[in-house]
Amino acid sequence: MKVLDNQQMRLLDRITTKEYKIPGLILMENAGMNTTVEVMKALNEDYRKKVIIICGTGNNGGDGFAVARHLYNKDVQVKVYIVGDEKSIQNDAKVNFEAIQAMRVSIGVLKDENDMIDFNLDLMKSDIVVDAIFGTGLNKPVKGIANEVIGVVNKVKRKIISVDIPSGISGDTGKVLGSAIRATKTVAYQLPKIGNLTAPAIEYNGELLICPIGIPQEAISKSQYEAKLITEKTLKDILPIRGLNSHKGNYGRALMIAGSRGMTGAAILASKAALRSGVGMLHLAIPEELNDILETQLTEVMTVPFQVPKGNAKEFTGVEDIMGSLQRSNVVALGPGLGRSKETEVIVERVLREAKCPVILDADALNVLPKMLKLLKKVKSRCILTPHPGEMAKLTGLSIPEINENRIKVAKDFSRKYGVIVVLKGASTVITDEEGHVYLNTTGNPGMATAGSGDVLTGIITALVGQKINLIGAAMAGVYIHGRSGDEAAKITGEYGMIASDMVREVPRIITEIVNKKKAFD
Ligand SMILES: NC(=O)C1=CN([C@@H]2O[C@H](COP(=O)(O)OP(=O)(O)OC[C@H]3O[C@@H](n4cnc5c(N)ncnc54)[C@H](O)[C@@H]3O)[C@@H](O)[C@H]2O)[C@@H](O)CC1
Ligand SMILES: Nc1ncnc2c1ncn2[C@@H]1O[C@H](COP(=O)(O)OP(=O)(O)O)[C@@H](O)[C@H]1O
Ligand SMILES: [K+]
Numbered sequence: 001m002k003v004l005d006n007q008q009m010r011l012l013d014r015i016t017t018k019e020y021k022i023p024g025l026i027l028m029e030n031a032g033m034n035t036t037v038e039v040m041k042a043l044n045e046d047y048r049k050k051v052i053i054i055c056g057t058g059n060n061g062g063d064g065f066a067v068a069r070h071l072y073n074k075d076v077q078v079k080v081y082i083v084g085d086e087k088s089i090q091n092d093a094k095v096n097f098e099a100i101q102a103m104r105v106s107i108g109v110l111k112d113e114n115d116m117i118d119f120n121l122d123l124m125k126s127d128i129v130v131d132a133i134f135g136t137g138l139n140k141p142v143k144g145i146a147n148e149v150i151g152v153v154n155k156v157k158r159k160i161i162s163v164d165i166p167s168g169i170s171g172d173t174g175k176v177l178g179s180a181i182r183a184t185k186t187v188a189y190q191l192p193k194i195g196n197l198t199a200p201a202i203e204y205n206g207e208l209l210i211c212p213i214g215i216p217q218e219a220i221s222k223s224q225y226e227a228k229l230i231t232e233k234t235l236k237d238i239l240p241i242r243g244l245n246s247h248k249g250n251y252g253r254a255l256m257i258a259g260s261r262g263m264t265g266a267a268i269l270a271s272k273a274a275l276r277s278g279v280g281m282l283h284l285a286i287p288e289e290l291n292d293i294l295e296t297q298l299t300e301v302m303t304v305p306f307q308v309p310k311g312n313a314k315e316f317t318g319v320e321d322i323m324g325s326l327q328r329s330n331v332v333a334l335g336p337g338l339g340r341s342k343e344t345e346v347i348v349e350r351v352l353r354e355a356k357c358p359v360i361l362d363a364d365a366l367n368v369l370p371k372m373l374k375l376l377k378k379v380k381s382r383c384i385l386t387p388h389p390g391e392m393a394k395l396t397g398l399s400i401p402e403i404n405e406n407r408i409k410v411a412k413d414f415s416r417k418y419g420v421i422v423v424l425k426g427a428s429t430v431i432t433d434e435e436g437h438v439y440l441n442t443t444g445n446p447g448m449a450t451a452g453s454g455d456v457l458t459g460i461i462t463a464l465v466g467q468k469i470n471l472i473g474a475a476m477a478g479v480y481i482h483g484r485s486g487d488e489a490a491k492i493t494g495e496y497g498m499i500a501s502d503m504v505r506e507v508p509r510i511i512t513e514i515v516n517k518k519k520a521f522d
Contacts, residue, residue, distance in 0.1 A: 001191065001228065001231055002220065002225035002227075002229075003191065003192050003196075003197060003226055003228060003229050003440060004192075004225050004226060005171060005193065005194050006137070006170075006172050008224050009136050009171070009193060010136065011223070012223045013027065015219050015222075016215045019219070020216050020218075020219060022215075026214055027189075027214055027215065028059065028062050028066055028092050028213075030214045031163070031213045032063055032067050033070060034189075034212075034213065035066075035130070035161065035187045036070040036071060038185060039067060039071060039128060039161055040074070040076075042159050042184075042185070047076060048077075050079070050125055050127050050128075051076055051077065051126065051128045052078075052079050052130070053065075053068045053078060053079070053081070053129075054080075054081045054129065054131055054132060054149060054153070055068075055080060055081070055083070055132045055133065056134050056135075056167070057083075057088045057089045057093070058093060059093050059135065059137065060134055060136075060137065061082065061132050062091075063132055063135070063163045063164065064130055065099070065100050067130055068100050068105050072103060079122055079126075080108070081107075081109070081119055082109045082110065083110050083146050084110075084145075084146070086109055113145075113148075116145075119152075126158055127159065128158060129158050129160045129161070130160075131153070131160055131163060131166065132167075133149070133167035133181070134165075134167040136164065136171040136193060138168070138170060138177060141177045141178035142177055143178060147178055147179050151179060160183045161186075161187065162183035162185070162204075162205070162206075163187060164187070165186060165195055165196055166204040167180060167181045168180025168181060168204075169195045169204055170195050171193040171194065172193075172194055174194060174195040174196075174197070174201035176201075176204070180201075180204050181204065182203070183206040184206040184207070185206045185209060186208050187211050188208060188210050189210075189211060189213045192210055194226050196208055197428055198408065198430075198440070199426065199427055202428055208442075227438035227439060228437075228439050229441075230439055230479065234476060234477075234480070235476075235477050235480055235481075236514065236517065238473040238474075238476065239477060239511065239514055241515060241519060247280075248281055250280065251279055251280030251467045252281070252330050252331060252466025253283070253328060253466065254274060254329060254330070254333065254466040255325050255329035255332045256270055256283070256333050256334070256336075256462060257285040257322060257333070257351070257365075258271070258286070258333070258334065258336040258458075259287075259294065259336070259338065260338055261287070261289070261290065261339075263339065264286075264293055264294060264337065265455075266336035266337025266338075266452060267284060267294060267336060268297050269336070269500050270333065270456070270458050270462070271298050272459065273459025273507060274460070274463040275301070276505075276507045277460045277463035277481070277511065278464075278511065279462065279463035280467075282301050282302070282463075283325050284298065284304065285303075285306055285321070285322045285325060286303055287308045287318075288305040288306060288308070290305075291303055308343055316342075319343070319346055319347060319350055323350055326354065326357075327356075329357055330358075330465075330466055331357050332351060332355055332360070333362065333461070333462040334347065334351055334360070334362070335362035335364050335365030335458070337363065338363065340364050340368060344365070345368045345372075347365075348365050348368050349375065352375040352379050353375065353378070356381055358381050358383070359379060359384075360384045360386065360461055360462055361384070361385045361386070362385075362386045362387075362454060363454065363455070366385060366391040367391065367394060377418060377419055382434075383420040383421065384423060384471055384475050385422050385423065386423040386454065386461070387422070387423075387424060388425045388426060389426055392414075398410065407430045408430055408438055411430045411431075411438075412438060415432040415433055416435075420434065421433050421434070421472060423461075423479060427444070428440060428442055429441040429483075431479065433472050439472075439475075441476070441480055442483075443484045443487060444482070445486055445495055446495055447486060447494070447495030447498040448486040450498065452500030452501075455500065456500050456503050456507075457478060457479065460478045460482055461474050461475055461478035461479075464477055464478055481510050484506075484510045485507045485510050486503050488509070489502035489503050489505070
């Protein structure tokens with residue numbers, strides 16, 4: 001599904017009205033109708049409940065007036081408040097404004113401090129608030145009366161339904177411009193905007209619903225977009241159905257270089273996740289002293305034990321055993337629990353110089369990478385990097401807040417500069433490729449903020465690349481499946497107590513569910 005910025009959304013609206021001859025008023029009517037359905041659900045057919053609709057003077061406010069009209073017609077107790085000067089209401093919004101005036105819907109105007117007294121009283125008596133102050137037209141920080149209104153609405157703890165985007169959130173970036181409504185539910189129109197899907201806005205949306213408003217599919221298919229949202233439908237085109245006559249050789253021979261003393265768990269989690277994601281054969285390179293432990297834990301994995309020198313890393317001849325295995329592999333992943341030793345540096349450097357197959361770099365491989373960043377450009381195959389914001393900070397020299405405020409830009413710039421795929425992890429994971437394409441994932445939950453969760457992701461992506469899924473497809477499918485596995489695990493265990501192994505357990509079921517739907521579809 002396409003994800004647009006404000007300007008792209010405005011352009012799509014304009015094309016719909018100009019080229020497809022669908023008046024803006026029809027779109028507004030659909031938007032109003034669909035939002036009314038959500039308000040009715042929130043009312044739960046209790047007509048004693050009161051609804052306050054706060055409208056700005058632009059088209060977002062126009063949608064709010066349309067909602068007011070429909071609710072009033074259904075005998076719901078509605079009060080509309082306008083933030084700003086009603087004289088500046090124009091065009092489609094004006095049509096709806098004049099309609100509710102003619103219908104004698106109760107309307108108040110909020111221009112200054114004095115108007116806040118009645119508003120506050122009404123707010124206390126209300127059950128549901130519809131937020132139609134600003135939508136995609138917000139173009140500067142919220143100040144003055146609008147800022148005050150947002151402040152009191154957030155404090156009063158009512159159910160809040162935001163129209164298109166929580167007011168105060170930039171549709172372009174997801175940043176809070178001054179202050180923003182913290183909604184219970186957001187009804188986004190036709191397509192999500194960047195601001196609906198990127199942090200920090202995801203804290204403000206509440207439940208996000210995407211409602212069609214009648215923009216023609218053809219116009220959508222031609223429209224420009226900033227990013228694509230990864231959905232189950234995306235995966236149906238990525239995950240292959242296994243041939244009846246296939247054998248393990250068809251599903252890849254992956255090499256995982258992971259684990260060190262004190263961090264064998266990372267190697268175990270990444271390996272199990274890879275096996276549970278369908279890789280044909282998995283080799284795990286680990287320091288020889290850990291071989292027995294890992295062989296006992298991982299029945300189906302073949303280990304590649306290597307010698308680690310006691311003193312001088314220059315005598316690290318064990319790296320040749322890893323390189324030997326690398327030559328026979330069709331994907332290599334390195335980093336989980338590898339440690340930040342000199343040996344890790346040698347391994348990462350040798351893999352980057354010698355690998356002919358795709359390379360997946362995570363965790364400690366990323367931690368030592370800043371010393372040899374230029375090598376990324378020399379890799380014979382393609383690379384996927386899976387940093388969390390802390391690792392990305394080391395790779396870019398930016399601070400973690402700088403990264404989190406500009407997640408898409410940071411990932412995109414890095415992908416372009418070094419010619420790699422970046423999976424910037426965290427709530428709403430961003431994936432970018434060498435050509436500047438951006439993909440967003442919204443599966444997952446805060447329960448996944450637990451040690452080992454990233455190792456599971458690396459395992460899944462490795463297995464998918466091993467199964468010859470193209471790299472960007474594997475990254476997309478990997479983060480989606482990983483997030484869904486986290487969501488399933490949270491349903492059983494809850495977010496507090498879930499651990500990375502719980503996610504691994506859910507991975508095969510999620511993949512099967514998606515592939516079965518694909519089979520039914522085909
Ligand atoms: N055909 C269309 O264009 C459609 C638009 N729709 C709605 O229209 C919205 C976009 O409408 P608009 O482009 O009119 O803009 P908005 O209604 O989002 O708000 C912008 C209005 O507020 C003012 N403004 C912006 N930032 C401000 C600030 N910080 N403080 C005070 N005033 C500020 C602007 O000057 C403008 O008048 C969408 O989010 C959606 O809800 C829908 O009705 C569907 C159809
Ligand atoms: N709040 C959240 N919502 C969705 N996904 C999350 C959230 N917190 C963490 N995750 C996911 O969990 C994983 C954590 O990975 P990482 O930070 O590398 O953990 P570790 O190094 O302990 O394995 C990432 O894939 C991340 O996207
Ligand atoms: K809004």
